[in-house]
Amino acid sequence: MKKFVKFMGITAATLLAVAPIAAPVLSTTSVSAATDVDGNFIQPDASYTDNGDGTYTLHGTLNGDIWSGGDKSHPTGNALPISLEGMKVDSEGIITLKAPTFDGYTYGSNDTYQLDLDGEGNVYLYSGFNYTPTNSTIAEQNKTLGVPYSTTITLTTDAITCDDTGLPNQVTGTRDFSELPAGSSWKVDRKMFMYGETYYRVGNNVWVDKRDGTExxxxxxxxxxxxxxxLYTKDGKKVTNRALAANTPWYTDQSATINGEKMYRVATNEWVKASDIQ
Known part of the structure; x- marks a missing residue:
């Protein structure tokens, strides 16, 4: 039997109910090659159009991974954007292109990368981008754990969580990986790009893959x-016998300026400062 771990006291029960978002409908033109070993659909990295003259025009933007000293550092959330938009190629199948350069970074994969055009208008990254910062200042900046990002993610599958370094979290005293159950909703406070995917932080040292749920x-x-x-009363008097826990959502029906500060009402005569909310 699986055991699920609660983090930061944030569980589905503590979040306000939100209507579910319908899952995207996959195109019937998707080819079977665009699946993983379990038969799950793999989202294309970009797209292309057939120009009808033996050439193909690429569309979209890819992300370059940032590495530091051989260990994966933590990008600031956006990674290094690599635009394919308008790029024209003259072969279908796997193509090799020269990797772009970025000030302050060195490319680490023989200066080239490869794309796979599947014949149906989809582009997949066949070999990825690995960039290394060229000075310690940039390397240190990249260790920042992503960027602030506020949303709620509802998991569509049992999701294995990872730590700040991207490694799976283990249940203490066992060899089992920590999972969060499908159908649960989690408050997100940060996001970062690592190992080719976007991850959302749902607890201290706890991240989930964006692909494991819907926002x-x-x-x-x-x-x-x-x-x-x-908490404060409508007259600005501090409530001394209770407070709101960090990283918890609260319904509010109105806001007002009390003693020169903007506040939100979260109960009949209880208000919270705007400076204390995300």
Missing amino acids: QAANPNVVTTKNQAS
């Missing part, structure tokens, strides 16, 4: 605390 649109009537937040 839910932000509710304008919900505020989420960024730290333990004090």
